[in-house]
Amino acid sequence: MSETDFATFDAKTSADRTVMHVLYGMHTIAWASLGTLAVIALIVNYIKRADEHDAVYAAHHGYMIATFWWTIFWLLLTSPLYLLLIFPGVVAHAIVGFWYLYRCIKGWLRFDAGRPPR
Template sequence: MNQPVIYEEKTANDRLVMHVLYGMHTVAWLSMGTLAVIALIVNYIKRGDEQDPGYIAHHSYMIATFWWTIFWLVLTSPLYLLFIVPGMAAWTIVGLWYLYRCIRGWLRFTNGTLP
């Protein structure tokens, strides 16, 4: 069961940065992944500077989501190269999973719970 997280004193800017990062990950498909890579870099930088365990968990969640997505895209890429329809289906499933994870994490951050 998810327990509410008591965040340290955070400014509105700290929360805004997290919302922007979740937003960038969520709409990354519009930029063919470029926004996700930029958000990933910022996630690594911010996670290293962060003291709040809740914020660290959300940064780690976004990082893990990105790398698992890359893993599944690479793993299913032979399907896409050899058989277009099964490959498209596999990449669609991976893309929907990525979108689900981004939205789920974003909602949990908004509600003040861990991912």
């Protein structure tokens, strides 16, 4: 079995940290763009996660990806509530939106502290 030379991996730079902050910011304000920023950030998350060697950064990319897909799942699951009356659907989607915002802010704060998202 070959040994991995961890000295060949590049250390994290301030640019890497800035990219993560921008991605968290895009996910957090995605509601203002009707989700377009979240989709763009999701694509970047997938690209960056594939090349990531730092466990904390990889965990945060995975956390943002999971948050996005769980949000889509819950939005689709609660969409039929609009058929009953408008109000239950609005309430359900507002709850999902607050949950998404909570996850983004929680992950962002944990990343800023240098901790894994969970």
